[in-house]
Amino acid sequence: xxxxxxxxxxxxxxxxxxxxRKAEQMxxxxxxxxxxxxxxxxxxxxxxxxxxxxxxxxxxxxxEKRINQRDYAAEEKFASGKLGxxxxxxxxxxxxxxxxxxxxxxxxxxxKLDKEALEEFIIQQNKILDLLEKARKISLNKTKTSxxxxxxxxxxLGDTLRVxxxxxxxxxxxxxxxxxxx
Numbered sequence: 001x002x003x004x005x006x007x008x009x010x011x012x013x014x015x016x017x018x019x020x021r022k023a024e025q026m027x028x029x030x031x032x033x034x035x036x037x038x039x040x041x042x043x044x045x046x047x048x049x050x051x052x053x054x055x056x057x058x059x060x061x062x063x064e065k066r067i068n069q070r071d072y073a074a075e076e077k078f079a080s081g082k083l084g085x086x087x088x089x090x091x092x093x094x095x096x097x098x099x100x101x102x103x104x105x106x107x108x109x110x111x112k113l114d115k116e117a118l119e120e121f122i123i124q125q126n127k128i129l130d131l132l133e134k135a136r137k138i139s140l141n142k143t144k145t146s147x148x149x150x151x152x153x154x155x156x157l158g159d160t161l162r163v164x165x166x167x168x169x170x171x172x173x174x175x176x177x178x179x180x181x182x
Contacts, residue, residue, distance in 0.1 A: 001080040005140050008078050008158055012165045013132050019165075019172050020125040023049070026175070027118050033179060035113060046113040048175035049121045052168055056124040058148045059164045063131050066157060072139035079141060084159025087147075091166035093173045128165065135161065 026034060026045060034046045043051070080088065140158030147153050147160070155163070 001085050003078055005075060005078045005158070006136070008140065008162075009132050009136055012161055013129060015165050015169055016125055016128050016132070019168050020122060020129075022172050022176065023118050023121050023125065026179070027115055027122075029179065031114060034115070034118075036178065038178070043174065043178065044113070045175035045178045046115075046117050047111060048171040048178065049117045050111055050113055052171050053117060053120045053124060055148065055164070055167060056121075056127075059145075059160065060124060060127050060131070062145050063157070063160060063164070064127075066143050066145050067131060067134045067138060069143070070138050072142040074137055075139055075141055078156075078158040080159055080162070081156050083153075084155040084163070087155070088159055088162035088166055091163055091170055093166075093170045125168075132161070 026049075035044045037044045037047075135157060138157070140161075141156050143157040144154040145157055145160040147155055147163075
């Protein structure tokens with residue numbers, strides 16, 4: 001995938017703002033609805049949010065650290081790497097969305113949650129917006145970030161931002177579906 005760097009940042013910012021609005025709307029709902037589960041194996045809306053927060057705890061400091069190093073100037077175009085593009089596409093929600101097994105330490109199933117999970121998510125989304133603004137000034141191609149499953153594997157910053165934000169989209173959709181059932 002090749003795209004103007006500015007267009008990529010703008011798309012990711014729009015997605016993040018949309019997820020932020022959805023989270024603000026969820027805060028208005030009763031806690032009972034937010035914790036409702038269809039069965040023991042499904043996630044409630046708040047469990048979906050907690051899952052995203054757990055990933056944000058890893059990725060946001062990693063992205064910020066790499067951005068703050070500012071080793072490379074921004075380029076006009078972003079060209080996704082093969083692995084990064086694969087991971088990003090895998091995260092995108094859609095009709096043919098495959099289920100992905102989550103790692104145990106990122107699985108919130110059975111957690112006792114309150115609206116604090118939403119507050120944390122909102123803080124994280126605002127942090128992502130800040131990081132996206134800073135990312136406009138550096139290379140999305142040459143700046144590399146580690147991924148959560150292994151620090152040996154690195155993705156281009158543009159791909160990491162896509163993976164994180166598409167992952168947010170995926171589970172916000174899941175949270176909304178959990179709320180529709182209540």
